[in-house]
Amino acid sequence: MQYHIALSRKFNLEDIDQEAQAGKRPGHVMWNIGQLLGAKIYVPGGESILPSDKMNARIMGNPEQWALARKLSTQLGEDDVVFCAGEDIGIAIAKICSKLAKRPKIVIFNQNIERLRVYLALKLFRLRDKIDFFMTASPSQADFLRRYFSLPEDRICLFTEQPTDISFFTPGSASPHKRRPIIGSGGLEKRDYVTLAAATKDLDVDVNICAFSPDIKALSKSFPKVIPSNMSHRYYDWSDLKQLYRDSDVVAVSLFPNNYQAGQSTLFEAMACRRPVVVTQSPGIIQDLVNAGCAIGVDFGDAVGMKQAIISLLNDPEKAEAIAQRGYELVQKQYNHKNYIESFTAKLTSRYGSPSKTADLVNSSRT
Structure with missing residues (x-):
């Protein structure tokens, strides 16, 4: 069986891998998975755009x-397996290939299949039986596939491994220029920085936020209309982000309600840097971490509860260290890029067989 990987947006995994090898950034699991599967990796861009592409993009994805x-x-x-890294590229490939008499096997990793646009696209294009295997990190997404598409269990995979690169995100010393306690945070997806601002505006702390995501635009309601004097948000490069975690006395992940496990990258990166975490409780992995004592959970929109949780960690270094250590050990043992790569590869090869090409024949797109 020949494996292929289709990414949703244009970037070069080989360049990312070289930077990761130099310690400049975390690696990308899809590069390593591609190597193990002997897969060619495709990114959008470079192909001529037809009117039909623009028409289809009005329903889902981009031209x-x-x-x-x-x-x-x-x-x-029929001897090919295509892994699609998101619903957008996956729906496009499934729709176009559905016309083939001998079509490839199509695997999609679902990020938010409950979004109305995604659901309607799947229904409109009648793709239930044109997508062979649905993967998701969210229990609610898996339940949605069962309820609304009547999919059998052998076509759904709840994949909860995390791609956190523990060779990059590591514990380290705080900056010598740090003036007072720092509450760190990051990300834009479903982030509720209004609650975090309300929880910290009267505390003698600096709230530093890495407010950048290559895939997500900030919601208009994510930030308060007036930013408190002790809060700042900006772009951090990878090295600065790692140092932000190391400088943070507490990492706070404040979220709006969601059903697709938002906030997990920041959560696990902070844990890999052995920092104590306060997080808005959400069903699934986040709740499991709170129950295991690897983070302190607070209710959505509960600024008082978040403030109390942050103060409890600032005032009790032993408690903070114990929570940070439990989280760190869990990431080292389970939620890391090495386990992700091994488990992901095993899921595909156990279902579709060993790759027909070896890793040294991989041909990565450089467009």
């Missing part, structure tokens, strides 16, 4: 993704 799907449909057959 570049549909153009890539058209290209792949001319190259792939």
